[in-house]
Amino acid sequence: MNEEITHFKETFKKVQNEVSRFIVGQNDIIEDVMISICCGGHVLLEGVPGVGKTSLVTALSKALSVDSKRIQFTPDLLPSDVVGTQVLIDKGDRRVLEFQPGPIFCNLLLADEINRATPKTQSALLETMQEKTATVANVTHKLPQPFFVMATQNPIENDGTYPLPEAQLDRFFFKLEVGLPSHDDFVEILNRTGGKSIPEVKAVASGEDVLQMGSTLREVPVAPEVQSYLVQIVRATHPEDPESPKSIKQFVRNGASPRAGQAMLSAAKAKALLDGRYHVSEEDVKAVALPALRHRMILSFEGEAEGIKTDQLITEILTSITPKQHASLV
Structure with missing residues (x-):
């Protein structure tokens, strides 16, 4: 098992470092995207235009040396433009319908x-x-493996947009908020893109490496008390749960699904391996709570009117649940 863990850490760092040569100042975002990919999950990147969301995905596809496609979503885009359609093909003596795969493949x-x-x-x-x-x-039709969806959206524009339904949001492993770069990072971006040459991203891993990393993660053990702590956090996002904070009962209509717990568990295993441990701790669970839960909580009308952010509510949950509380549940 030591060889698999070493492969996981080395491959993860190689990809992370290669992407960082092109993307400036988004180390946490790059790490979370990589964790999601290792766990077989999809990522929703949210940020204003120009902060590098698309560039990050492009650099990642090059570093992983996988087949990548891009779909520019527009109001006139049809489902067949995404998944493909049946096309009438002339075979000489007859005509047959053949499936033409879309960019989703x-x-x-x-x-x-x-x-x-x-x-x-x-x-x-x-x-x-x-x-x-x-x-x-x-x-x-089966899609090639591994398969990941990296979606981007602009949080400040409402005209001509259609909010994603809750069922689709729940299928995203992480929702990551890409912020503006710091002053120093901004200067470095200008230096890298305004010079004679732009850094090129080289292939340092493959799709087979990603599948192997996912297999390694599934072997990481989780103590019952840590798993109980994770379940308590997810349950606390529901207003009807007796242990949920007062703010949850006041501002949340629906909490996170069991799929959120599955995402947190897988991501916490990745955090543990990256930290050199072969067991998951409570700190690993806390570290992945925000990206795994923020898009899976539906605010009530009062929460929307007050401008409440789900990150605030998740932070309150994490501070209100202590090891002493959940240790008695095991």
Whole structure:
């Protein structure tokens, strides 16, 4: 098992360092995206235009040496433009319908500005994100493995956008908020992009490496008390739970699903391995709570009116649940 753990850490760092040669000042975002990929999950990147969301995904696809496709989501995009369609082919003596795969048939799909497509087109991704398959004309086609969706959206624009439904948001492993660079990072971005040459991203890993890393993660043990702590955090996002904080009961309509707990558990295992430990701690669970939960909590009308951020509520949950409270549950 030591060889697998070493492979996990070395491959993770190689990809992270290679992407960092091109992307400036987003180390935490790069790490969280890599964790999601190792766990087989999809990522929703949210940020204002120009902060490097698309560039990050492009650099990542090059570092991993996987087949990547990009779809620019627009209001006139159709589901068949995403998954593919049946096309009438002339075979000489006869005509037959053949399936022409859409851009979804790749390893890494960049769904750029996903909230600009209509709900009908957005729903075309539901099956592919969960089952890693696409069904067209009653025939189910398997997607290549590994398969990940990296979606971007702009949080400040409302015109011409369609908010993602809760069922689709829940299928994203992490939601990451890409902020503006610091002053020093801004200067470094100008230096890298304004010179004679731009750093090139080289392939340092493969899709097989990613699949092996995911297999390694599944072998990491989790103590019952840590798992109980994780469950208590997820349950505390629901207003009907007796241990949820007062703010949850006041500002939240629906809490996170069990899929959130699955994401937190997998991501916490990755955090543990990256820290050189072969066991998951409570700190690992806390470290992944924000990106795993922030998009899975639905605010009530009062929460929306007050401008409450789910990050605030998650932080309050993490501070209100202590080891002493959950130790008695095991």
